[in-house]
Amino acid sequence: MNQLTNFPYQHVLVLGLAKSGTAAAKLLVRSGKRVRVNDLKATSEDSIVKDLQTKDIEVIVGEHPLTVLDGIDILVKNPGIPYYNIVVQEAQKRGIPIITEVELAGQLVSSSLIGITGSNGKTTTTTLIFEMLKHSDQQVKIAGNIGEVATEVAESLQKEETMVIELSSFQLLGVQKFKPKVSVILNLFEAHLDYHETFENYKNAKANIFMNQTESEYLIYNADDPKVVEMIQFARATKVPFSTELKQEAGAWCDQEFVYFKNEKIIALNEIALVGKHNIENVMAAISAALLKGATKKGISQVLTTFTGVKHRLQFVENINGRLFYNDSKATNILATSKALKSFDQSTILLAGGLDRGNDFDELLPYLKNVKAMVVFGETALKLRDIAYKSGIEKVELVDNVKHAAQKAYQLSNKNDVILLSPACASWDQYRTFEERGDMFINAVHTLK
Template identity: 60%
Template sequence: MRKLEGFPYKKVLVLGLAKSGTAVSQLLHRQGIDVVVNDLKAQDDNPSVHLLRSLEIKVIIGDHPLDLLDDIDVIIKNPGIPYENPLLEVAQSKKIPILTEIELLHYLHVNDLIGITGSNGKTTTTTLISEMLKESSIPSRIAGNIGHVASEVAENLAENETMVVELSSFQLMGIEYFKPKVAVLLNIFEAHLDYHKTLENYKYAKANLFSNQTEEEYLVYNADDEQVNEMIKKANAKLVPFSRKSKLPNGAYADDTYIYYNNTKVMKIDDIALVGSHNLENILAAVATAKLYNVSNEAIKNVLQTFVGVAHRLQFVANKEDRLFYNDSKATNILATTKALQAFQKPIILLAGGLDRGNSFDGLKPYMSNVKGMVVFGETASKLIDLGKEIGLENIEKVNNMEEAVKCAFQLSSPNEVVLLSPACASWDQYATFEERGNMFMNSVHKL
């Protein structure tokens, strides 16, 4: 077990249970740090509350008493808790540091770490990089937003293992010294503005991924993305670009036929199993990263010839009477849905809707030429109905839940068409997670 070395805080308030809060509370307790846990919504019968109290960790639930701040040195908060939380606002006025659990990776001395962020494609790219390392017999562990809590994995990481970590803007807001050996910045699109308030705040959070890097580290970045190109001007790391639009003197790029790295052919594009032009960007990012670890072309080919995607991300579900059903529940913003729409040439019945974050859906308009009908649900249903009417769709149906949506979409569709769940919204108005939403979709498809 790795030890927290140089951790300057003696008493920690962990704010928010969930998976990360529960894990980090146990980690700190094992490392001999004095921990108190506070969660607003948890009940006494919550298994995490029982577990932590059985370890004699103090757990306060039901409210956020401000006197908790009287004798603590630092807050480690659940990434999803906004900084406008009253307890956090008082903590900021008292200049109490507010971190997320990934900062602990610095004190656990995880030096061989690949960190992946971006508005879309994080999970696919993280998985591809991990698979390429494994195919090349490089020991690695996957963590972060995908898989296990990052600090929990880091505590038990072997010296010869590489950590491959998917990181959200919420996590990256709460760092001081954390830095990866290889940072991967995929793309930037206006997202999570209900949390970050402005695009500049969002970009600032994402840029934290490489803000502490030096010339000894690497930054793999999307040379096709204007926002990314602006952000990386402040980077100190060695720059490794990727592009699906331009030939590059170094880094990874694609033409109509091949993928290249440093102007050397890696493999034919036709041999890649994963569909969608947006996934080509994810693939190029993974190739560029893998090459920094000297992964062979053969290992890269073996992965890309067989990898067909991860759950809830343009995941093929079933063929029902010649209708092809795809689960893209991870599409929690407009950019992700535009990428999904571009992946298909066939007519599409689009299932969309969810949490209303105040945005319009005008950004979908240029990509809806193949959309034959829409089935909408959730808080944004009326906005999506307006969108459908504006582009002249005749088949627009509003439903209450996913089972109704699937049945309705099947009725609207014809053979040789695609039924695509790509909501363009977070799930939290009706479902706890996008995974729960996607599973409901798949279960409903299988019931047809």
């Protein structure tokens, strides 16, 4: 088992349990550290609390007393806990460093790490890289939101294994020495401003993925995204661009027929199973990372000709009487929904709505030309209805949830229509997660059949 041999802090507060907090606490104890855990929602009767106490971990639950910081050298924060949390703010006042669990994972296995970030496409790209390496007979593990907790994977990672991890801005905001061997930045779009407050803060958090990289590491980036190009200009890593618009001598690119890496033809575009231009960007990023870690063209081709997408990300669900249902519940912002809409040329019925973060949705207008009807729900239903009318869409229906949205969309549809759940909003006004929202849609579609 790998341990934290160069972690100079002795007394650690883990703020927030969940999976990542629990894993971090156990790793720290196994590495010889003194650990205190604080969680607001847990109770003393929870099995995980009792388990941690058997490992000589001090656990304080049900409140956030500021005394939890007494004697603490560093705070390991659950990524979802905001920086206005009372304990976090007090830690900042006391000058206590604040990190997230991925910093611990990075200190265990940085030389074997591929990290992927961006506003959209992270899950698809992370999965593609993992599958490409696996189909090239390499030993590889996946971590983060779509796999096991990063520290659990890193702790057991062998020297010959590679760890592929999806990284959010929340996680990257709390790193110090984190330095992947290969970093990937897919795109940048204003997102999570309720957490980061400004786009500059959000961008700076994303930039932490390459902050510590040097010329011996690689930075794969989207050369078609001006915000990304501006952000990485001072990066010291060896830069590997990808582009759907211009040939890239140092990276991946495509013409009307093929995807290339540098001057080598990799795969024909019409052989790629994923739909949408945005997925070509994800494919090129994945090809670049996989090749840099020794993947084979055969392994890459096997994946790209069969992989049709991850669940909840432009996932094809069913063909019912000629209507094509797609689940894109992971589209929690306007950019993601814009890209989903660009993926289809045929008549589309869009299902959208969710948590209101203050967006006006005008940025969706250029992408609604093929949308013949909209079914809207959640806190943003009226805003989206207004955008639909503004774009000239006459058929707009308000419903209670995505189950009713699927039913109503089918009633409005004709043969060869695409029925697309792509909410452009987070799910938290009605659902615990976007997965729960997507599963409700999938079940509703199967019921229609």
